[in-house]
Amino acid sequence: MTTGWPDVSARYLIGGQWRKASDAATVHNPASTREIVGEVALCTKQDVAEAIDSAADAFASWSRSELADRANRMSAAARELQAVVEQNVPLFVRENGKVLVEAKKDLLRCVQIMAGGAEELLEWWHPEKLESGAQKVQIRKRPRGVTAVITPWNSPLILTFKRVVPAVLAGNTVIVKPATNCPLTVMTFLQIVAAHFPPGVINIVTGSGSMIGGMLCTDPRVRTIAFVGGTETGKEIMRLSAGTVKKLYMELGGNDPALVLDDAVLDADTVQRLRFGILRAAGQVCSAVKRVYVHESRYEELVDKLAKEFGRVVVGNGIQPDATMGPLNNKSQFDFVRSLVERAQQSGAQVIRAGRKLNPETWEDGYFMEPAIVTGADQGSEIVKEEQFGPVIPVIPFSDADEAVALANDTEFGLRASVWTADEARAAELADRLEAGAVFHNNHTIFQDLHLDFPGLKESGLSRETRHCALELFTDTYGFAN
Template sequence: MASYAAREVAELLDGSRAATVLDGGRWSDGVWWPVHSPADTRMVIGEHAVSSPDAVEAAVGAAVRAFPAWRDLGAAGRASLLSVAAAELARLAPLAARVIGMEVGKVEAECAVDAGGAARLLEGFAAQAEAAMAPVDLTADPATRPADAAVLHRAPVGPVAVIAPWNTPAYLTVNMAAPALAAGCPVVVKPPEAAPLAVTALLERLAAMLPPGVVNVVQGPGAPVGEQLVSHAAVRAVLFTGGVVAGRRVLTLASETVKKVHLELGGNDPAVVLDSAVVDDTLLRELIAGSFSSTGQICYNVKRIYVHRSMYDELVDGLSQMLSDLVVGHPFDPQAHIGPLTTEAGHARTRRLLAELDACGAKVQRCGRRASSAAWEHGYFVDPHLVTGVPPDAPLVLEEQFAPVLPVLPFDEDDEAVARANRTEYGLGSSVWSRDVAHAEAVARRIEAGNTFVNVHRIGASVGSVPFGGWKQSGLGRNHGAYSFAACTEEHAVIRFDDAARSLPGLDRWSALSRKEPGRV
């Protein structure tokens, strides 16, 4: 088995290993699993610890001990520390991006967004902390009467479990951990076992810059490590990003101790191209970027396109021509648009979906060009595929494929397009495409999804000023801004009556009650 002795991995981690982190230090029980390169599975790029039950218990215990002081530091004090830590993460971002490329297989530009975005998120949530945690005085609201005052406080729940996905490991880990930390909650993070190296290194640096026990990391698979963490009675909230099946398991386990749960799960995002759209290079490039970025492995990538029949052939021909220039290569190949899939399971699922398409009579067009940098026989590489003639109830249409395989289906009426877009049990993102904005927005309002974009659908379209999350089995709760703070805090209303007897009716039947003098009956 070859070892990938990359300078970046060795520099970012201690000996190319990602260890359990608790109380600001490192700990290992001596069990290590290798991390293989998805671009060449013969290469081992590092190792991660497998945390024992004792390690998970210790990490949660460290968070419990750290909670009172971290909570009492106040939003401004926490924000100051987090802001300094964000600058350190920004300094490490170029190095972390390279390691993410080795772990995940994303091309360099996407890894830079992942690692650099994590630092910006930490800085952003630190800046929002005071406003998000500030008391809200409701006294002036007429509905507050007859109370003399009512103030709504937001309080941190306590230790928070963060379980992160492998497709955007640094960004999505910090997207959950940062608001929890800013709110006053210590965190116990379980990085993804498929891509634990960069995110663990960043969290280790973060832990060293904060009080002991505020940031803790446990390593290993969802069962048993993640399950023990989610089930722990001292963990008061779980923030999870991942697949639907795992999300259901998290919800079941968390229900046993009745804790807050935020789930950002899968998506099967439709793009609806209306008859009022124009098929030009801009539309084609946007659809390709929205579908094939990160090799199709983004929860709110375009997963299926519905196009009005009058422009169906034009759109398919345009996509086919433009996809012929898409390059599949090694993630560090500057000519590559996409790299390999990240996991063996994803690679096998993609092969199954393509085999099923052959069986149902769909037309499957293999697109793109294979760069010489791609070790095709040793990596999880997949050609981009454009699929037409596929039945509307085929697994490729109804499932989340998480691969560079894109079905295009025609429709005749807007009602038909909306019904098909809403047919799945997913409802994360979606998009409507048209030169007629009023037409697009009218259709957009009928789609069952947390976000519907108009004339765009890719990373960066979900802006921080609006909530992000899913309907149906795409998740529970919302993040971004104040919504992220809501996931790890509780509302505490303090209501004051200066004279309850004057303010509230119904005291008459208690009027005979009075305090007796000592010794008298």
């Protein structure tokens, strides 16, 4: 079945020209796998080489462009994109699986990132003046060069735009490599954005991650790699990039803990926030709650309330307004999560399945899973140690705060964490001890200000973006003295 294929289907962008691929793969709807949403081009090595050439050639002039010109172009692109958000929501739902509300938020955030970044640029770029005796020093900024942006399938819009927008505003040129499982809406949006910039400023190649990534990581003209994805892939990017000492900006895996203390207020609103922190996008969020540690005195209460809250979830095709959770995005992830739960049961854990099937008769047509709570799993079990990346959560009791912190930090990851307590001072004290890039109190979400982000510690990321729309990650600074 094929309906409404987008213009970017089986195409890629080099030097301002959209080219038709000689070879392509199909993109399927994860809620109805027989439906083909479009095709993704399988670029060749020659295509990738030409994309690098295009970006390198365009950098010479774009890097010297006026700040106001960059900001104006981005603002104009944001206005055009704003006008087409609504009509592109169904495309994103069909290729990604998110429900309508979640999908629309992601698309709108792209516009916010563009508009906010354009405004931020003019203020942030000013030189910083330092004085030391008779010598006057300015800390000045300049773009780095060609930037590769490699993004995943789970939240491709916002994760791509949070890197492409500041890179381009800072005067860099970019080569975007979207995930083959979910590239079409990203490319549709970038088609609009790229038209506002000179040819070669934004290029897009799709296909083999290992081939394209390998070429981008080893070409000396590519000076920055911005990657979001799995930790093992991130380590390979580090290895390949070492030969040319590239600047790396990487958001990698997470196994986020939520600590529910003995004084936590477990009312309906709080438990709902915890459910959102676990099940947003069917749990396919690197910064979602992956482990819940609850004080032993509140263990049974939390499990019971969380199971009832999970029971309110309506699982179905995201295009249907009544669905509150969609399918997993692809078969590989679906099989992984399902087998993870099965192995947990085989090892003696108990699985509480909840939620309602919106359309039981078509349940097997997509990668649907009921949300599940796992009890009886210990700290060393696979379902606790692994990043599940699906609608399943292990709940583990602890006896005191020191044990909770030790359990939370017992992982190679350090992306996000949350502390659930009635005492804000107590939450802040524990936050100082948790090994995470950001800690939330009585919530587990994203920053409302999209200029803010805090990539993780340990094996969860590199480069500490904190504000300024990430402009600092795509520039070099240098001192000018007189």
